[in-house]
Amino acid sequence: MATERLEIVCPAGTPAALRTAVDAGADSVYCGFNDETNARNFPGLNFSRAEMAVGIAYAAARGVKVLVAINTFPRAGSEALWHRAVDDALACGAHAVILADIGLLAYAAERHPDRRLHLSVQAAASNADAINFYAETFGIRRVVLPRVLTVEEIAAINREIDVETEVFIFGGLCVMAEGRCSLSSYATGRSPNMHGVCSPASHVAYAEEGEDLVARLGGFTIHRVPKAVAAPYPTLCKGCFQTGDYRGHIFEDPVSLDAATLMPQLARAGVRALKIEGRQRSRAYVEQVVRAFRRASEAEAAGQPIPKSELWRLTEGQQTTAGAYRKTWR
Amino acid sequence: MELTVGPLLFHWATDAWSDFYARLADEAPVDRVVIGESVCSKRLPLYADRITEAVERLERAGKTVVLTSLALVTLPRERRAAAGLFAQTGHEVEIDDLTLMRWAGKGDDAHCPGFSIGPLVNVYNESTLRFFAARGARSVCLPPELPFASVASLAAAAQPLGIGVEVFAFGRVPLALSARCYHARVHGRTKDSCQFVCDRDPDGMVVRTLDGQDFLAVNGVQTLSYNCCNLIDDVGTLRQAGVTALRLSPHSGDFVSVCRAFRSAIDGQGDDPAALLPGHIPAMPYSRGFMFGATGAE
CATH class of the missing domain: 3.20.20.70 (Aldolase class I)
Structure with missing residues (x-):
């Protein structure tokens, strides 16, 4: 039916x-x-x-x-x-x-x-x-x-x-509870709740540094990959970070x-x-x-x-x- | 202007938890203390039997005690715990998840002397503030991401409504909540098999970028700022705007001195209350970015 x-x-x-x-x-x-x-x-x-x-x-x-x-x-x-x-x-x-x-x-x-x-x-x-x-x-x-x-x-x-x-x-x-996340706001001042954007392109910068391609959001490095690899868009919660000896996608993989x-x-x-x-x-x-x-x-x-x-x-x-x-x- | 100590967001050893609240009761010049577990329901049973004693000691010292709800309620036992908060007589309840609004202000909370809205509930505008005021909320702690212009608008609207407006004034800023536990993930476990690994980081697990920039702090299912919000130099501005209370979020180290410094700022004592802040706690740079800057991290 x-x-x-x-x-x-x-x-x-x-x-x-x-x-x-x-x-x-x-x-x-x-x-x-x-x-x-x-x-x-x-x-x-x-x-x-x-x-x-x-x-x-x-x-x-x-x-x-x-x-x-x-x-x-x-x-x-x-x-x-x-x-x-x-x-x-x-x-x-x-x-x-x-x-x-x-x-x-x-x-x-x-x-x-x-x-x-x-x-x-x-x-x-x-x-x-x-x-x-x-x-x-x-x-x-x-x-x-x-x-x-x-x-x-x-x-x-x-x-x-x-x-x-x-x-x-x-x-x-989204890996965070939606509508309750200020991560983007912290890095860029622009948030899903207030502005309807997350990790906005206006705050994204790509740079070639040595052998690496770096993707930054609001000045924070979200991805650093070899130039040959396509760098994913730097959505904050899918980034690669480090804590202690751990290095990886702390929140979620891309x-x-x-x-x-x-x-x-x-x-x-x-x-x-x-x-x-x-x-x-x-x-x-x-x-x-x-x-x-x-x-x-x-x-x-x-x-x-x-x-x-x-x-x-x-x-x-x-x-x-x-x-x-x-x-x-x- | 009142001083509120928010719920301890981190997972501390039981004795450290008890000692923190004992010292707060005996020495901290604050008006309200929000107590209980707002981050992870798995932690609560580890110190639940200490809460009554802590509450009694705080009340003997003249503090108003407020019981917090969990911030993300999904499991049946979490719903029962949320509903049960209103059954406890004699204490105001802080609602940090709208689950409790099903009962708040509708007669089911008759034993409860009132409720307030915590910083993890989205109050961004006057209509929402009016809704909670009409339902009987005593005060609202505004979301930490709000800029000063919004805070001033809301504080002005709150006055005729008879509802207090509090702002998050000290501590690492809560930024996000998840169903997933990142402490567990980083240690190769899952939320169900976490073995309470979050107890290793009394102020959160510092997250750095691959370029070594200090960025965030992980607290189980919660993500906070690396920077420590500190609005001690803005107390006059906030008071003038109509803000009625400041929230200090607990950290390890000499937190009582943080409370004393803010009390001095509110009372207008001393030339430089900021100089009274203890030289730190864990090293965390201060920030007033969400309220006054272009970005939260500024």
Whole structure:
């Protein structure tokens, strides 16, 4: 039955990527406005008000829902910018807004009591009590679970809550509890919570030093590799550091998340939707990933094995992990 | 302006833990002491039987004692412990994870003389502050990454709401939390098999870049700054902005002298309260970057 198939929630950083995701089989698409109200506030990405309205209409005509992420934490004294983002997204016909901040949830719940509010992963609601607090207080209809939980814990949460759960399945992997991390802010002054950026390119510098290629963030060395090796982007928590005699990736290797093989377990755990990370990725990438996961969700719903080879191709040359979904990751 | 001692974030030997709170009770000129485990629930059983004695001694010395919640609550026993905090009579509770908001200010906390919001809950703006004030929070310790402009806005909004605003004023700054234990990872273990290896680093395990720059400090599942936040020279500015309390985060060494130095700064005694700070604790450069600089590390 169609209603049982896992919903595939796809990223769109641009209007073109939105159309690509819709055409490739997305069930829903998430995106944000081109300002600091969303957690992927990168140069050249995201939507103007007009583009959002057009994008939502394009998706709606094809039965696809658009979810608008307004998931940074409004700055004191400037909340009106975030309030307008909520009002405008809903006026454009967004299926839901994805919010993290308590004050913004309170605003949206009061002004738009009949509209769908989704709780962003940035709210880091990591157990049934926290989720039920948001549900009882603001009427949230869905929670995007933080990437700190095992599949078993997700199943236990779903037994105790009435709202839908959405989990990350593929793409970038935060190793810290999202929405509660100031690492980027410490090194660069720019943070996910306040500015919608993490380890921003504006603060990255590459340098050739002797036989090495060095990647620095805010002046701190994150990677130092031989010139022949491609230096990964210096995302702070994936850096190579030293402590005592230990030298290595203290927090996490430069890996990305691929939990495709866990789709049947996640479905059995009561998960409603699978989220693909990557609003900053290209249209070609979005197209491939969305197609693959749409087929995988259809296979899962039909009780067929997940077509692995296709998903492997997408992470070619890159290490992947199932992250916190397996307890041994901790 | 009040002085609050935040929860001891690091894993100390049980006797060192007891001695720290005994000396704090007897000698430190502070108003509030937040006590309990906020970082890792595995540590709590190791000193849980010492808490009652420490609380009694602090209260005999006239300090207000506040019980902290865990900062990242996922396991069933962690949820039970969180819910149980409100059942303990007579002590204010500091909420460092919104799990407890399910019960706070809704009558389930009738035995509890009140609750406050800790620095690991995201209070970035006036609407969020109003929400917690309406729910009955007595005070909010703002997130350490907030710049002074935000602190000033929030402190101004707090006054008519009758809610106190505290800022993180001394100590390595909590930057991140994870489900993964990095102390265990570095020592080739997992969180479940950690054997409490975090007890080797009473002020956190220093993380350096491959170029030898001091960068961060790891404390089990928590990551902190290498630099030590120190706002002792900014006490006047903060007070003028309407900040009602300063938080001092415990470190090894002569922490009582840290408390005394800040008390002198608040009371306006002496020409240079900063000179009273003990010459250190572990060597940690001071920083006021998050509040006043371009980056937190500045």
